Amino acid sequence: MRRRWGLPVAGIALVLALWWAGSALLVQRTPIAAAFAPWPSLVALAHLVCGADIWHHALLSLQRVAVGLLLAIACGVPLGVLAGLSRGFSQATTPVFQFLRMISPLSWMPLAVMVLGVGDLPVYFLLAFAAVWPVMLNTAAGVAQIDPHWLMLARGLSATRRETVLHVILPGITAHILTGVRLAIGIIWIVLVPAEMLGVSAGLGYFVLDTRDRLAYSELMAVIVMIGAFGFALDCIARWLHARWVHG
16 A cells, blocks of 8 residues: 555655756746746645636536547447448548548648637537547457357347447447547547637636736646646546446
């Protein structure tokens, strides 16, 4: 138990020490770097956490993550099942999907704003585009690893294609889907902040730009710490769901 908790605490302490040392060195050349030091940033973090404004931005960001993730699941799971079941569909679409997957989601930002306008819609598109690939690829991999005897049994019981998918394939690949969702959450959280820096008036990404424009650098570092904490919490939830399903 001591080792389990002691090592993470030691790692956090080491990061804080490096943070303090780095800011102390920068202050000698750039006095404004004092605002980025750990103590002013942690004080600003305490003020932000006690206020209501940052939670409004955080809830909006989490809402966008949820919508983008649901869109990615709604598109990625059917496409992954289809790619896993149909060799022809897989061969026809794999080059296209691999090509699109290699395009940075942020490169679509100007086009998304032109087509969808200013507001939440382009953010939803960018997040869904970033998250759909791990969901789809893990789903397809799960379908490919299903025991063929399950499918033969379903055919022997005269199950329709729909019944086979709903009662045999999807339950059999849920662990793979959850793995894809966990990877998607990590990607979507990284894309969220820059996506919110364009065309929206609230959210953590917007708040980062707001603190920069107000020259509130301690708040800027505090928001960065909060973004990391929220991302870590989301990943822990995804890992817990995956482990609970696998062990259950």
